Amino acid sequence: MERITASLEERHQAYLKRVREEPEEGERGKSEAVRLIFERAEERDELAQQRDALRRKTDELRSQLAAANSRIDASNELVRAVEREQSIAERKAQAGIVTRAKWWLTGMPSSSSPSSSSSSEAARVTEPEPASEPEPSGESAGATERAAAAEASTARPSRSSSSRSSSSRTNNE
16 A cells, blocks of 8 residues: 555545544544545445436436337327228218218218217218208398398299189189
8 A cells, every 4th residue: 555645625624534433433543534535435436327327228218218109109199090080981881872972062071079979970960950040130130031022022923823813713613
């Protein structure tokens, strides 16, 4: 062993004193305490290297996990797309000829939610919707009524002429 002489700052002297007075092995000499400090420093460096290696490994595993999750998400999206296609095929198979003809002309309506029941959607799509006209209100109501009256007046002469001829026949008889 080589002998050295060192000058220590106050904080280092305080640390050396704490190491010398540790209760594990009783009192140590200055030289033994300095050797213990160096051993601990080497151990700390090794532990720091292990910590850094573990952090790198953790980062690598996290990136692998993220890649695996993205692959899983992509495959789940494919599964959902296939299920939607199967749902569309089922809807087409369950639909009546009139509904399919309507879809051929206007296009098949898309479902609002891919997870909704295809049978309820097929029932909704295959049933004819009642033609409901909006309730007229305000000025548009008057215009609608006038248009209806104009249609009725143009249709009445043909009816009235036929009704006149039938009424005249009944009068003549």
